Amino acid sequence: MKLTVEGLNSHYGPAHILFDIGFEVGEGEVVALLGRNGAGKSTTFRSIVGLVAQRSGRIMFEGKDVSARPTHEIVREGLGYVPEERRIFTDLTVEENLEVGRQPKRPNAPHWTRDKLFALFPNLGEMKNRPGGRMSGGEQQMLTIARTLMGNPSLVLLDEPSEGLSPKIVEQMVDAILTMKKEGVSIVVSEQNLHFARLISDRAYIIERGRICFGGTMAELDARPDIRDAHLSL
Amino acid sequence: MAFYVVQFLTGLASAASLFLVASGLSIIFGVTRIVNFAHGAFYMIGAYIAFTLTERLSGAFGFWGGIVAAALAVALIGVIVEMVLLRRIYHAPELFQLLATFGLTLMVEDLVVLVWGPDDLVGRRAPGFKGAVDFFGQNIPSYDLFLIVLGPVVLGILWLLFQRTRWGVLVRAATQDRDMVAALGVNQKWLFTSVFAVGVFLAALGGALQIPRDAVHHAMDLRIIVEVFVVVVIGGLGSIVGAFVAAVLVSELNAFGILIFPKISIILVFLVMAVVLIVRPWGLFGRPEAPARKTPGLTVNPWRPLTSNERLAALAALVIAATLPLFAGNYALTVGSEIAIFVIFAVSLHFLMSVGGLASFGHAAYFGLGAYGIAFLAKMAGLPMIVCLLLGPLLGCMGAAVFGFFAVQLSGVYFAMLTLAFAQIVWSIAFQWVSVTGGDNGILGVWPSSWAASPSHFYWLALGVATLVTVALRVMVFSPFGYALRATRDSLLRSEAIGIDAKRIQWTAFVIAGTTAGIGGALFAYLKGSVFPDNLGISLSVDALVMVLLGGVETVSGAVIGAIVYKALNIWLVSQTDLSKLVLGGFIVLIVVVFPKGIVGMLEMLAQRRRKSSPPGSPLLAKPIESAE
Numbered sequence: 001m002k003l004t005v006e007g008l009n010s011h012y013g014p015a016h017i018l019f020d021i022g023f024e025v026g027e028g029e030v031v032a033l034l035g036r037n038g039a040g041k042s043t044t045f046r047s048i049v050g051l052v053a054q055r056s057g058r059i060m061f062e063g064k065d066v067s068a069r070p071t072h073e074i075v076r077e078g079l080g081y082v083p084e085e086r087r088i089f090t091d092l093t094v095e096e097n098l099e100v101g102r103q104p105k106r107p108n109a110p111h112w113t114r115d116k117l118f119a120l121f122p123n124l125g126e127m128k129n130r131p132g133g134r135m136s137g138g139e140q141q142m143l144t145i146a147r148t149l150m151g152n153p154s155l156v157l158l159d160e161p162s163e164g165l166s167p168k169i170v171e172q173m174v175d176a177i178l179t180m181k182k183e184g185v186s187i188v189v190s191e192q193n194l195h196f197a198r199l200i201s202d203r204a205y206i207i208e209r210g211r212i213c214f215g216g217t218m219a220e221l222d223a224r225p226d227i228r229d230a231h232l233s234l
Numbered sequence: 235m236a237f238y239v240v241q242f243l244t245g246l247a248s249a250a251s252l253f254l255v256a257s258g259l260s261i262i263f264g265v266t267r268i269v270n271f272a273h274g275a276f277y278m279i280g281a282y283i284a285f286t287l288t289e290r291l292s293g294a295f296g297f298w299g300g301i302v303a304a305a306l307a308v309a310l311i312g313v314i315v316e317m318v319l320l321r322r323i324y325h326a327p328e329l330f331q332l333l334a335t336f337g338l339t340l341m342v343e344d345l346v347v348l349v350w351g352p353d354d355l356v357g358r359r360a361p362g363f364k365g366a367v368d369f370f371g372q373n374i375p376s377y378d379l380f381l382i383v384l385g386p387v388v389l390g391i392l393w394l395l396f397q398r399t400r401w402g403v404l405v406r407a408a409t410q411d412r413d414m415v416a417a418l419g420v421n422q423k424w425l426f427t428s429v430f431a432v433g434v435f436l437a438a439l440g441g442a443l444q445i446p447r448d449a450v451h452h453a454m455d456l457r458i459i460v461e462v463f464v465v466v467v468i469g470g471l472g473s474i475v476g477a478f479v480a481a482v483l484v485s486e487l488n489a490f491g492i493l494i495f496p497k498i499s500i501i502l503v504f505l506v507m508a509v510v511l512i513v514r515p516w517g518l519f520g521r522p523e524a525p526a527r528k529t530p531g532l533t534v535n536p537w538r539p540l541t542s543n544e545r546l547a548a549l550a551a552l553v554i555a556a557t558l559p560l561f562a563g564n565y566a567l568t569v570g571s572e573i574a575i576f577v578i579f580a581v582s583l584h585f586l587m588s589v590g591g592l593a594s595f596g597h598a599a600y601f602g603l604g605a606y607g608i609a610f611l612a613k614m615a616g617l618p619m620i621v622c623l624l625l626g627p628l629l630g631c632m633g634a635a636v637f638g639f640f641a642v643q644l645s646g647v648y649f650a651m652l653t654l655a656f657a658q659i660v661w662s663i664a665f666q667w668v669s670v671t672g673g674d675n676g677i678l679g680v681w682p683s684s685w686a687a688s689p690s691h692f693y694w695l696a697l698g699v700a701t702l703v704t705v706a707l708r709v710m711v712f713s714p715f716g717y718a719l720r721a722t723r724d725s726l727l728r729s730e731a732i733g734i735d736a737k738r739i740q741w742t743a744f745v746i747a748g749t750t751a752g753i754g755g756a757l758f759a760y761l762k763g764s765v766f767p768d769n770l771g772i773s774l775s776v777d778a779l780v781m782v783l784l785g786g787v788e789t790v791s792g793a794v795i796g797a798i799v800y801k802a803l804n805i806w807l808v809s810q811t812d813l814s815k816l817v818l819g820g821f822i823v824l825i826v827v828v829f830p831k832g833i834v835g836m837l838e839m840l841a842q843r844r845r846k847s848s849p850p851g852s853p854l855l856a857k858p859i860e861s862a863e
Contacts, residue, residue, distance in 0.1 A: 071417055072416045072421045072422065075416075075418060076419045083414065083417070087414045089407045089410050091410060092407060096403045096407075099400060099403050100403060100404060100415060100418055100420070101419075103418075147418065
């Protein structure tokens with residue numbers, strides 16, 4: 001398995017947010033983490049990369065236990081993270097944003113260069129020197145993904161990549177994610193939008209109130225409309 | 235005309251060092267969010283080490299090499315400080331960070347005296363820049379011309395460093411979003427350490443470059459840090475260009491202010507700062523901060539009024555205190571009066587800082603203004619004591635009203651820096667305006683009337699006033715005004731959303747705290763029979779902060795306990811050692827790192843743990859109570 005999460009519990013102050021989260025991602029697989037707003041998708045991702053201080057459980061990445069490691073070490077193992085709120089550096093230009101994400105080549109992961117990324121996201125190539133703060137939401141979303149890819153990750157956690165984007169940009173996003181998959185990057189994508197998830201994912205988990213309540217292939221999910229309707233707003 | 239040009243050039247030359255130190259402070263703040271009070275101390279060590287090195291080494295290479303080596307050595311000290319101390323407190327509330335670096339400053343002040351002695355040291359002239367250039371009959375030291383060129387050169391180098399290197403890009407990214415930088419695989423620890431090293435290097439270089447111009451002495455840290463605070467407040471924290479422009483502005487104002495108001499030139503700088511703060515509270519080149527995290531911040535247990543048992547205990551303690559004159563001698567009574575006065579001072583700061591969330595680093599200004607108020611009224615107007623005691627604190631009240639108006643426009647570290655700068659301005663006026671305040675000689679012969687003259691009577695008076703003030707402030711904490719004030723502390727935006735005029739509430743709190751401090755100062759003037767500029771100095775402001783911190787910032791009664799313990803310890807310590815600043819500074823650092831909750835906070839924690847462990851009870855029930863705040 002590429003990534004295995006077992007018994008993950010997280011707290012913000014006195015509030016218990018995640019309860020025994022567990023899921024797996026295989027080599028080269030795209031897995032969707034589906035759930036409503038506030039179900040715990042973002043917290044799951046933040047806990048995996050160590051941005052939530054109070055967490056317990058086991059996170060195995062490429063056979064190594066990374067659950068007690070600091071954020072930058074987890075990321076340097078090749079586990080990339082694309083946050084939901086985009087969080088690009090607004091004062092930095094496109095090229096500088098990419099520079100922050102740059103990490104050395106990794107033997108078991110595709111190697112991304114600036115030019116390769118500008119080919120994947122042509123819009124970015126046209127605004128290399130524009131500050132991040134003066135880009136549209138869609139362009140910012142592309143920049144966050146490109147920035148994480150500069151670290152040559154073998155697995156990427158993508159937090160709600162389609163949120164707030166126009167249908168045309170969403171299409172580009174689907175293409176980009178499929179290209180990443182073709183290059184050999186494993187992906188966990190959190191989504192509220194089942195339609196979007198269906199276009200890119202092999203398997204899906206459903207999270208509700210901090211607990212995983214379903215796991216299976218997309219076909220198995222389609223065979224259970226009761227679960228789908230109970231936990232996802234369509 | 236030539237004279238004015240020369241004056242202008244002198245100002246520019248002074249700006250160079252100021253810019254170096256201020257840009258270092260700004261860079262460190264940008265990434266670590268720590269306002270490094272110890273920056274002035276690093277500047278001073280830079281000057282001292284450079285003095286020694288340039289004395290030992292000979293020739294031009296020896297001089298310039300010595301300057302750079304001194305800055306590098308101090309940068310190394312900075313790295314050690316960062317790794318040993320700052321790494322432990324990056325997540326602490328900003329008040330603790332300010333205090334810890336302040337404690338460091340105090341330690342350094344005593345250490346340099348230990349190593350280099352108390353006398354001013356005059357350094358070597360810079361080889362190659364010993365002469366002066368003639369400008370229409372006026373002399374300009376050629377070293378000044380060198381500094382004038384150096385400022386923009388350093389600005390250019392810093393610009394290249396931040397725009398053209400990977401390190402610079404990472405630093406700029408971290409200035410905006412530290413977590414995201416870590417989430418992209420950058421080791422923040424080393425980024426922070428390197429940033430701190432660069433910032434300290436700049437400060438030390440600024441100090442080292444001063445030695446051909448100025449004597450090196452052990453008070454230069456406070457002088458520069460106040461100017462640097464003014465510079466970064468005007469220029470905007472975090473902006474290097476802002477630091478440069480503001481350093482030039484402040485230096486020119488100083489250079490020409492001397493011509494216009496020779497006695498109180500600093501007033502001019504203050505006026506400009508006030509205007510900038512009104513127009514752009516975040517400085518000329520800064521940008522507005524997102525609503526800052528709250529200052530005391532850690533409150534977990536909601537405050538409650540005293541239970542009837544606790545009230546009885548407090549009353550009993552008061553009765554015991556009141557019987558002191560029955561068995562204690564005159565010296566003990568004088569110490570007792572002094573402690574009572576400092577209780578007044580500490581509870582007034584506690585009110586502002588813990589209840590209002592406004593950590594003032596210049597609270598002594600209002601204490602001292604109260605004392606000077608008394609001295610003016612008693613000495614010049616010859617009013618009787620009772621009238622003086624009623625009117626004297628009004629000077630503290632007025633000072634707090636004026637400065638508080640500006641200060642509450644800001645919050646967090648800006649607030650702390652501004653209050654410190656105001657206090658230092660008041661101190662300079664008291665120090666420089668000799669014809670009115672007597673300058674360093676102070677005003678002597680302020681004695682109480684005969685009804686309060688005996689030590690026991692004065693002690694009862696001080697104790698009575700301290701009790702009244704403490705009770706009044708406590709009642710206020712649990713009054714609607716207190717609720718509103720605490721609401722602005724916990725969330726400015728939400729309190730405004732429910733219709734609280736936050737700025738006005740905070741201003742009112744500032745004035746109340748300032749007036750109360752003035753009452754303490756008024757009594758202090760009578761106790762000592764004299765008033766000196768030290769009564770409004772920085773070290774007194776820090777004393778007050780330490781008292782509150784020692785008692786426990788998050789408690790309601792901490793200030794009283796803290797004042798008693800600290801003042802008693804302090805009086806004892808000063809009688810025992812010459813290195814009281816070293817011990818005090820070490821003590822502050824220790825409290826911040828080891829006992830951040832203070833004495834009363836510790837006791838409460840222990841009591842709570844006992845309460846929790848003794849009745850097994852239902853853990854489910856205990857939980858919601860704890861999270862009620």
